[in-house]
Amino acid sequence: MHGLSVRVRGIVQGVGFRPFVYQLAERYKLVGWVRNTNRQVEIEVDGGEEALADFLRDLREAAPPLARIDMIEADERPPLGFSSFEIVESQFDVGWQSIPPDTATCDTCLEETLDPGERRYAYPFTNCTHCGPRFTIIEGLPYDRSRTTMRCFAMCEECRKEYEDPRDRRFHAQPVACPACGPKLWLQRSDGEPVEGDPIDLCAGMLEGGNIVAVKGLGGYQLACDAANPEAVARLRARKRRYGKPFALMVPDVEWARRLCRVGGAEVEALQSRERPIVLMRCRPDVDIAPQVAPGLDTLGLMLPYTPLHHLLMRRFAGPLVMTSGNLSEEPIAIGNREALERLSEIADAFLFHDRDIHARYDDSVVRVLGDSVVPIRRARSYAPAPLDLPFSATHDILAVGAHQKSAFCLVKESKAFISQHIGDLENLETLEHFQSSLQLFERLFKVEPTVIAYDMHPDYLSTHFAHEYPVPSALRVAVQHHHAHVVSAMVEHGVREPVIGVAYDGTGYGTDEAIWGGEILVADWKSFKRVGHLRYAPMIGGEAAIRKPYRMAAGYIWSLCAACEVDFGTFLGLVPIGERILLRRQLDSELNTPLTSSCGRLFDAAAALLGIRTEALYEGQPAVELEAVADPDVDDIYPYDILRDGEGWVIDPAATLRALWCEVRARRPTPTIAAAFHNTVADSTRALCLKVRERHGLERVVLSGGCFQNALLTRRLLDGLTKEGFEVLTHRLVPPNDGGISLGQAVVAYALTPGS
Ligand code: ZN
Ligand code: ZN
Ligand code: FE
Numbered sequence: 001m002h003g004l005s006v007r008v009r010g011i012v013q014g015v016g017f018r019p020f021v022y023q024l025a026e027r028y029k030l031v032g033w034v035r036n037t038n039r040q041v042e043i044e045v046d047g048g049e050e051a052l053a054d055f056l057r058d059l060r061e062a063a064p065p066l067a068r069i070d071m072i073e074a075d076e077r078p079p080l081g082f083s084s085f086e087i088v089e090s091q092f093d094v095g096w097q098s099i100p101p102d103t104a105t106c107d108t109c110l111e112e113t114l115d116p117g118e119r120r121y122a123y124p125f126t127n128c129t130h131c132g133p134r135f136t137i138i139e140g141l142p143y144d145r146s147r148t149t150m151r152c153f154a155m156c157e158e159c160r161k162e163y164e165d166p167r168d169r170r171f172h173a174q175p176v177a178c179p180a181c182g183p184k185l186w187l188q189r190s191d192g193e194p195v196e197g198d199p200i201d202l203c204a205g206m207l208e209g210g211n212i213v214a215v216k217g218l219g220g221y222q223l224a225c226d227a228a229n230p231e232a233v234a235r236l237r238a239r240k241r242r243y244g245k246p247f248a249l250m251v252p253d254v255e256w257a258r259r260l261c262r263v264g265g266a267e268v269e270a271l272q273s274r275e276r277p278i279v280l281m282r283c284r285p286d287v288d289i290a291p292q293v294a295p296g297l298d299t300l301g302l303m304l305p306y307t308p309l310h311h312l313l314m315r316r317f318a319g320p321l322v323m324t325s326g327n328l329s330e331e332p333i334a335i336g337n338r339e340a341l342e343r344l345s346e347i348a349d350a351f352l353f354h355d356r357d358i359h360a361r362y363d364d365s366v367v368r369v370l371g372d373s374v375v376p377i378r379r380a381r382s383y384a385p386a387p388l389d390l391p392f393s394a395t396h397d398i399l400a401v402g403a404h405q406k407s408a409f410c411l412v413k414e415s416k417a418f419i420s421q422h423i424g425d426l427e428n429l430e431t432l433e434h435f436q437s438s439l440q441l442f443e444r445l446f447k448v449e450p451t452v453i454a455y456d457m458h459p460d461y462l463s464t465h466f467a468h469e470y471p472v473p474s475a476l477r478v479a480v481q482h483h484h485a486h487v488v489s490a491m492v493e494h495g496v497r498e499p500v501i502g503v504a505y506d507g508t509g510y511g512t513d514e515a516i517w518g519g520e521i522l523v524a525d526w527k528s529f530k531r532v533g534h535l536r537y538a539p540m541i542g543g544e545a546a547i548r549k550p551y552r553m554a555a556g557y558i559w560s561l562c563a564a565c566e567v568d569f570g571t572f573l574g575l576v577p578i579g580e581r582i583l584l585r586r587q588l589d590s591e592l593n594t595p596l597t598s599s600c601g602r603l604f605d606a607a608a609a610l611l612g613i614r615t616e617a618l619y620e621g622q623p624a625v626e627l628e629a630v631a632d633p634d635v636d637d638i639y640p641y642d643i644l645r646d647g648e649g650w651v652i653d654p655a656a657t658l659r660a661l662w663c664e665v666r667a668r669r670p671t672p673t674i675a676a677a678f679h680n681t682v683a684d685s686t687r688a689l690c691l692k693v694r695e696r697h698g699l700e701r702v703v704l705s706g707g708c709f710q711n712a713l714l715t716r717r718l719l720d721g722l723t724k725e726g727f728e729v730l731t732h733r734l735v736p737p738n739d740g741g742i743s744l745g746q747a748v749v750a751y752a753l754t755p756g757s
Helices: 017-027 049-061 107-114 157-164 199-208 230-240 254-260 265-272 308-317 337-344 429-445 462-469 482-493 550-560 578-590 600-610 622-630 655-666 671-697 712-724 739-753
Strands: 002-011 031-036 041-047 068-077 085-087 185-189 213-216 221-226 248-250 278-283 299-303 321-325 350-354 366-370 373-378 398-400 410-413 416-419 452-456 476-480 500-510 516-524 529-535 642-646 649-653 701-705 728-730
Touching: 002 049, 017 031, 017 041, 017 049, 017 085, 041 049, 049 068, 107 308, 185 199, 199 213, 199 221, 199 308, 199 350, 213 337, 221 230, 221 337, 230 321, 254 265, 254 278, 254 299, 265 278, 265 366, 265 373, 308 321, 308 350, 337 350, 366 712, 373 739, 398 739, 410 739, 416 739, 429 462, 452 462, 452 739, 462 476, 476 482, 476 739, 482 500, 482 516, 482 529, 482 701, 482 728, 482 739, 500 600, 500 671, 516 600, 516 671, 529 671, 550 578, 550 600, 550 655, 600 622, 600 655, 600 671, 622 671, 622 712, 642 671, 649 671, 655 671, 671 712, 701 712, 712 728
Parallel strands: 031 085, 213 350, 248 299, 278 366, 398 452, 452 476, 500 701, 529 649, 701 728
Antiparallel strands: 002 041, 002 068, 031 041, 185 350, 213 221, 221 321, 248 321, 278 299, 366 373, 398 410, 410 416, 500 516, 516 529, 642 649
């Protein structure tokens, strides 16, 4: 007889780890006990030497699907003389507990739900320890049914038996439920009472009839309608007041995804992953999808069903459904039944309600395959709040509040970074409230008490005000430059501390010279950065208005950068509304509300306007997204550009590029060719500048971050170009390249600048 004391850390709670240990102990005839504490699972076992070795091996290699093991420690000790193996009571004091986020329905639960012989046949809330809701229903930790919104459902005898049996897949599955004891589903018209009949059947019937139904999902309400019905989709757009941005679709299975899109191996994997995100993919031509779903784009966002409710609905409807977040444009997603009725009854014709409350709002996550990696574009349901491992351990708790768009905060405790779900653009009261309540919940759940607050240098962001007013007067407050934060967010994902060449291309970020930056090449480490390159400044005539009216960006470039060009831009300037022409010119000359920008996003806007692709933008980035959509990826042309010396660094001057682009437009070369050549030129000029930086600073590593790297063509071109030159190129895999990932970088910069860290 020998003895072992074992400690296991990682995501090992709420995943069926203790029953797994119990069954291992049974198999190897070991005696002792297992228990949860807040930091780890603790195991004491006595048994034969070989049995103990087998036990330890299986502990690591055969762990349950949702477990993530970071560390196993085992100490030998003399046997303690146990008589059986038991799961003993949990011990929780301080600290946080690491349990997995919400997870898509597992195969076993799906089979049960579809099997007429099972007691959970057609039950939309089937789940087990390997799947189902978690942080959307958790009100407090330690994770226990009494601290979830399941607490009001008393388990029936059969469910309790499963819940208490360590051999059962539902042992301590906190949201366990069945038709006899669990949540119920019903369909209700916006103007009336619940409708009699099978709610899934009724809902599918309404959708077939061209209606819009608000479906209560996992992290909030979704608005569903028949994706093949142009009239229904158009009505949803009008009612939701969402005019440009594409809608995501839910499709019944991978076959359907293949029918609609060009689905590669990485995409299939992402679609079927247990996070079940929306995957952006290239659309096939002439598919039977209403054009209003993704106007002007060559991509569709598809996801597979991820709750039993979705599975049942998709099986019954048997076609693609628009599934978009249940809100008015720009507001947070609705979660409460009464809230949904109040906020969505002007949009939805009916509601598919249920009575399991959603405690925390989580939008669907979005990913895209860029290069060879799956990159998060929106990190929300099923990703947050799983912590990221940091390559350091912080002595102070840190809060980083993010920027303005695609807000998400980051809390650092020791060596973990808890990044919130995507919250939205911080520009209305509802979103700010969502930000604040999510922060309070995170601080409480993970026991974080920040004494260091990181925020964006922009003086007017709501997040900046929030950071200044954060109610810990003694906290150290650290302003972080926007693009420095972008670069560091990508560095820390790869555990890189040493200086890198950071390429940060995005729409908007406050620069240290008060100009609007966004086409930046930095030499950066965690503490500081040096701006060694950027796109040449161009005027944004009318400031923000230039974002909505890309022809203003084009006019700004033409008048300022291309003023000395021989090329005649007259026909383009003719497209600028007559009344505005004189006004814009005057505004430019007087420098009134005409900030300078080095933004790469704005350069894309100008190119899209010159190409006539888009002269008015319904959302930021729309011109660039459409420019990418038309570009022919087989074109290798590169337009001229100049790299100018600028003090200690360099400036990319795109004047020659725009001139060449305009000549090609006038020569009526095909738009896809010109759009592609423009992408190639941005990538090539960046490569050329990186070469100069390498020569001067001896750096071999390039980091790509910023919203422009959601552009698959630009990313691939730049990756290829840099790799060919022998650079090591690091891109995002864990947090979005857009501002949704910026809080991670802010937190790490603040950590590096905190005395004593
Ligand atoms: Zn399951
Ligand atoms: Zn039950
Ligand atoms: Fe940004």
